[in-house]
Amino acid sequence: xxxxxxxxxxxxxxxxxxxxxxxxxxxxxxxxxxxxxxxxxxxxxxxxxxxxxxxxxxxxxxxxxxxxxxxxxxxxxxxxxxxxxxxxxxxxxxxxxxxxxxxxxxxxxxxxxxxxxxxxxxxxxxxxxxxxxxxxxxxxxxxxxxxxxxxxxxxxxxxxxxxxxxxxxxxxxxxxxxxxxxxxxxxxxxxxxxxxxxxxxxxxxxxxxxxxxxxxxxxxxxxxxxxxxxxxxxxxxxxxxxxxxxxxxxxxxxxxxxxxxxxxxxxxxxxxxxxxxxxxxxxxxxxxxxxxxxxxxxxxxxxxxxxxxxxxxxxxxxxxxxxxxxxxxxxxxxxxxxxxxxxxxxxxxxxxxxxxxxxxxxxxxxxxxxxxxxxxxx
Amino acid sequence: xxxxxxxxxxxxxxxxxxxxxxxxxxxxxxxxxxxxxxxxxxxxxxxxxxxxxxxxxxxxxxxxxxxxxxxxxxxxxxxxxxxxxxxxxxxxxxxxxxxxxxxxxxxxxxxxxxxxxxxxxxxxxxxxxxxxxxxxxxxxxxxxxxxxxxxxxxxxxxxxxxxxxxxxxxxxxxxxxxxxxxxxxxxxxxxxxxxxxxxxxxxxxxxxxxxxxxxxxxxxxxxxxxxxxxxxxxxxxxxxxxxxxxxxxxxxxxxxxxxxxxxxxxxxxxxxxxxxxxxxxxxxxxxxxxxxxxxxxxxxxxxxxxxxxxxxxxxxxxxxxxxxxxxxxxxxxxxxxxxxxxxxxxxxxxxxxxxxxxxxxxxxxxxxxxxxxxxxxxxxxxxxxxxxxxxxxxxxxxxxxxxxxxxxxxxxxxxxxxxxxxxxxxxxxxxxxxxxxxxxxxxxxxxxxxxxxxxxxxxxxxxxxxxxxxxxxxxxxxxxxxxxxxxxxxxxxxxxx
Numbered sequence: 034x035x036x037x038x039x040x041x042x043x044x045x046x047x048x049x050x051x052x053x054x055x056x057x058x059x060x061x062x063x064x065x066x067x068x069x070x071x072x073x074x075x076x077x078x079x080x081x082x083x084x085x086x087x088x089x090x091x092x093x094x095x096x097x098x099x100x101x102x103x104x105x106x107x108x109x110x111x112x113x114x115x116x117x118x119x120x121x122x123x124x125x126x127x128x129x130x131x132x133x134x135x136x137x138x139x140x141x142x143x144x145x146x147x148x149x150x151x152x153x154x155x156x157x158x159x160x161x162x163x164x165x166x167x168x169x170x171x172x173x174x175x176x177x178x179x180x181x182x183x184x185x186x187x188x189x190x191x192x193x194x195x196x197x198x199x200x201x202x203x204x205x206x207x208x209x210x211x212x213x214x215x216x217x218x219x220x221x222x223x224x225x226x227x228x229x230x231x232x233x234x235x236x237x238x239x240x241x242x243x244x245x246x247x248x249x250x251x252x253x254x255x256x257x258x259x260x261x262x263x264x265x266x267x268x269x270x271x272x273x274x275x276x277x278x279x280x281x282x283x284x285x286x287x288x289x290x291x292x293x294x295x296x297x298x299x300x301x302x303x304x305x306x307x308x309x310x311x312x313x314x315x316x317x318x319x320x321x322x323x324x325x326x327x328x329x330x331x332x333x334x335x336x337x338x339x340x341x342x343x344x345x346x347x348x349x350x351x352x353x354x355x356x357x358x359x360x361x362x363x364x365x366x367x368x369x370x371x372x373x374x375x376x377x378x379x380x381x382x383x384x385x386x387x388x389x390x391x392x393x394x395x396x397x398x399x400x401x402x403x404x405x406x407x408x409x410x411x
Numbered sequence: 412x413x414x415x416x417x418x419x420x421x422x423x424x425x426x427x428x429x430x431x432x433x434x435x436x437x438x439x440x441x442x443x444x445x446x447x448x449x450x451x452x453x454x455x456x457x458x459x460x461x462x463x464x465x466x467x468x469x470x471x472x473x474x475x476x477x478x479x480x481x482x483x484x485x486x487x488x489x490x491x492x493x494x495x496x497x498x499x500x501x502x503x504x505x506x507x508x509x510x511x512x513x514x515x516x517x518x519x520x521x522x523x524x525x526x527x528x529x530x531x532x533x534x535x536x537x538x539x540x541x542x543x544x545x546x547x548x549x550x551x552x553x554x555x556x557x558x559x560x561x562x563x564x565x566x567x568x569x570x571x572x573x574x575x576x577x578x579x580x581x582x583x584x585x586x587x588x589x590x591x592x593x594x595x596x597x598x599x600x601x602x603x604x605x606x607x608x609x610x611x612x613x614x615x616x617x618x619x620x621x622x623x624x625x626x627x628x629x630x631x632x633x634x635x636x637x638x639x640x641x642x643x644x645x646x647x648x649x650x651x652x653x654x655x656x657x658x659x660x661x662x663x664x665x666x667x668x669x670x671x672x673x674x675x676x677x678x679x680x681x682x683x684x685x686x687x688x689x690x691x692x693x694x695x696x697x698x699x700x701x702x703x704x705x706x707x708x709x710x711x712x713x714x715x716x717x718x719x720x721x722x723x724x725x726x727x728x729x730x731x732x733x734x735x736x737x738x739x740x741x742x743x744x745x746x747x748x749x750x751x752x753x754x755x756x757x758x759x760x761x762x763x764x765x766x767x768x769x770x771x772x773x774x775x776x777x778x779x780x781x782x783x784x785x786x787x788x789x790x791x792x793x794x795x796x797x798x799x800x801x802x803x804x805x806x807x808x809x810x811x812x813x814x815x816x817x818x819x820x821x822x823x824x825x826x827x828x829x830x831x832x833x834x835x836x837x838x839x840x841x842x843x844x845x846x847x848x849x850x851x852x853x854x855x856x857x858x859x860x861x862x863x864x865x866x867x868x869x870x871x872x873x874x875x876x877x878x879x880x881x882x883x884x885x886x887x888x889x890x891x892x893x894x895x896x897x898x899x900x901x902x903x904x905x906x907x908x
Binding site for chain 1: 711730731732735741743748749750751752753754755759766767772775776777779
C-alpha cells in the first residue's frame with residue numbers, strides 16, 4: 034500500500050472527502066459511545082437537535098459560531114500567504130480586553146448612543162488585535178524569527194494578562210462594587226447601551242441573528258474580494274507561492290508580512306470585541322481561555338481550505354458541534370466524552386485532507402498489457 | 412524498451428516508444444524540449460512506472476518498482492545536477508549507500524577499487540580528494556566512475572556537456588567512446604546536434620512523445636537530423652553583422668562586488684558598459700559568478716560595493732522595483748524558481764511585474780479580465796503551447812516557460828535586457844526564436860546583456876564578448892576574430908596567446 038501524489042484534484046472530491054471523513058468520525062465515535070455504555074443513535078439525535086433542529090438551537094449555534102467565523106477568517110487571512118499566525122487566540126483576548134475597556138470608559142463618560150459604542154468597541158478590538166499581531170509580524174519581517182513560535186508564545190502572555198486584569202489585580206476591568214464582585218473576582222459589566230443589537234428572524238421558529246455574525250459574514254465577502262480582485266490580494270498570492278519571484282517582481286515582502294499579520298490580528302481582535310459586546314458583556318478570563326476560539330479558528334480555516342467564503346459554513350457546522358457539546362454534557366455524559374467526540378470528528382475531517390492530495394494505491398500494480406497498435410508499429 | 416507509454420494529466424509524454432541501446436555503442440537520445448526524453452529515461456531508471464509497454468535488459472523482462480531495482484539491474488544515471496556529498500571524499504561518495512554482498516566494504520578497499528575503475532577508464536581521480544575541491548568537470552568524472560563502480564552496464568548521461576568547457580567536452584567524449592569499446596551501453600540525452608554528430612554511433616530522435624527515427628550517425632547530416640527533430644528544416648545559427656551602430660551608453664557598471672550564496676565574493680570588482688542596440692555576451696564556465704552578476708544588476712541580489720547606472724541614473728541597491736522602473740528587464744537563469752510563481756495561472760504570471768500599473772489595475776483594484784486578455788495575446792504572439800490562460804505555469808514544459816518569461820520581459824519595452832542562459836534546455840526551434848527576439852530587441856535600441864554557456868550562441872549574437880572567471884571579467888574579445896580556443900582558454904583561467 035502506498036500514497037501517490039494526485040496531479041489534479043477533481044471538484045467533487047473536495048466536497049465528498051470532507052463529508053466522508055466526518056461520517057467516519059461519527060462511526061468511530063459510535064464505537065466509543067458503545068464502549069462507554071451510551072446508545073449512539075439517541076445520542077446523535079440529541080446532538081443534531083441541540084445543534085440545528087431543536088427550539089432555539091440555531092440561535093444558540095450562531096452564538097458559538099460567530100467567534101469561530103472571526104478567528105477562522107483571521108487564520109485564513111494569514112495562511113493565504115503561507116504566514117502561520119497561530120496567535121489568533123491571544124489577539125482575540127486583546128480584542129476582548131480593548132472592546133470591554135472602551136465600552137466601560139465611554140459608559141463612565143456618560144455616552145448613551147449605541148452606534149457610537151458599536152463603532153468604538155469594533156475599532157478598539159481590531160486595533161488591539163492588530164497591535165498584538167504586529168509583534169510576531171515585525172519579528173518575522175526584520176529578524177527572520179519563526180512566526181509560528183512567537184505568535185503561539187504570545188498567546189500565553191495574553192492569557193496571563195487576562196487573568197491578571199480580573200483575578201490578580203484591582204484593575205479598571207474588575208467589578209469591585211457589586212456583592213458578587215466582592216466575593217468572587219468578576220469583570221465589570223459593560224453599559225446596557227454598549228451591547229450590540231441583534232435581529233430576529235421568524236424563519237425556522239425564530240432565529241436571533243447577532244450583529245457580530247452579520248459583520249463576520251460581510252467581512253468574509255470583503256476578504257474574498259480583496260484576495261481575488263485587488264493588487265494587495267495578488268501580491269499575497271505571489272508571495273505565498275514564491276517569495277523569490279515576488280522579490281523579482283519588485284514586491285516589498287517585509288511590508289506585506291507586517292500588513293498581513295496586522296490584518297489577521299485585527300480580524301481576530303474584532304472577533305474578541307464582538308464576543309464581548311454580543312454575548313459575554315464582561316471580561317471572563319476563565320471562560321475565554323477555556324473556549325479556545327483562536328485555536329478552533331485554525332481548524333475552521335484549514336477545513337475551509339483558506340477560502341474566506343467557505344469559512345462561514347464551516348464555522349457554522351463547528352459552532353453547532355460546540356453548542357451541542359454544551360447541551361449533551363450532564364450527569365450521564367461527562368464533558369470529557371464530549372471532548373473526545375469533538376476531537377475525533379475534527380481529527381477525521383483534517384486527516385481526510387490527505388486523500389484529497391494523495392491517491393491510495395493497494396499492492397503492486399502490474400503495468401497494463403502492451404497496446405496491440407504499438408506492437409504492430411514495432 | 413517496447414511500446415512505452417506514459418501519460419500525465421493532459422499530456423501524453425511517451426506514446427508507444429520503442430528504444431534500444433546495445434552494448435558497445437554510444438546512443439544519443441535527441442529531441443526538443445517536451446519531446447519526452449527525460450520521461451523515457453525516468454521510466455528506464457525506475458523513477459516512473461510506464462502506463463503501457465515493457466522493458467527488457469539483456470532479453471530478460473524486468474519490472475522496476477523503484478530506482479533501486481533499476482540500479483541493481485545495472486542501469487546508472489549521471490544527472491545534470493550531480494548527486495554528490497561535497498564534504499566527503501571521492502572514495503566515501505562511491506561507497507555511500509552501496510550494499511555489496513559482503514555487507515561491509517572498508518574504505519581502504521573502496522579506495523583501491525576507485526583507482527582500479529578510474530584507471531581502467533583512463534580518468535585519473537584522487538580517491539582522497541574531497542568533492543568540493545574538485546572542478547565541475549572532475550565531479551562529473553566522479554559521477555561516471557561511481558556509476559561504473561556500482562556495476563552499471565547501461566550508463567545514461569543527462570545533458571552532460573552543459574557545465575563543461577570545450578576542452579572538457581572533448582575529454583568527456585573520449586571517455587564515453589572508451590566505455591562503449593569496453594562493452595557498456597552509453598546513452599546520452601541531449602539536444603545539441605553537433606555533439607550528437609561528434610560522439611554518437613546511433614541516434615534515436617523523439618518528437619512529440621514518439622520515437623520518429625533510429626538512425627546510424629553515418630546516415631545523417633546535421634541538417635537532416637535537425638529536420639527530424641523539429642519536423643522541418645532549420646537554418647544554422649549564423650552570425651548576422653549588426654546593421655546599426657550602437658547608440659548612447661545605457662548600462663554603466665562600476666566596481667561592482669557582491670557576495671555569493673555561500674559567503675565569499677561571487678562578483679569581484681566588475682566594471683563595464685553597454686550602449687543602446689548593443690549585445691554584450693558574457694562567456695564563462697557555469698558557476699563563475701555569471702548568475703550573481705545578473706542578479707546584482709537587476710537588484711534581486713544586493714551589491715556589496717559598486718554602482719549600477721541605467722541611462723545615467725543610479726539604481727538603488729538591492730531593489731528590483733527601482734530596476735523595473737528604470738526599464739531593466741531580466742530573464743533569470745532559474746525561470747520557474749525566480750521568474751514565475753509556479754502554482755499561479757499563466758494570466759497571473761504574465762502580469763507579475765505590471766499588475767501595479769494601469770491598465771492591469773485601477774487604483775487598488777485588479778482588473779482580472781485585462782490580465783486574461785493580455786495573457787491570451789502573449790500566448791498567441793509568442794506561440795506558447797498551453798490549454799489556456801488559467802493553467803498553473805508549473806504544468807508547462809521548459810521551452811514554453813521560457814517563451815512566457817521572454818515574452819513578458821520583451822513586452823515591457825525595456826531599456827536594458829539582462830538575459831541569463833535564455834536558451835538553456837531549449838530545443839532548436841525555440842532557440843531560433845529566442846535568438847530572433849534578442850536581435851530584434853537590439854535592433855529596437857535595447858541594450859542586451861547576454862549570459863550563455865553556449866559559445867556558438869555568444870559568437871553568433873554578441874557584438875562584444877567578455878569572459879568571466881572566478882567572479883571577475885578576465886578579458887574582452889571581438890567575436891569576429893576570436894576563436895573558440897581563445898575563449899575557452901580565458902574561461903579556464905588561462906591567458907590568451
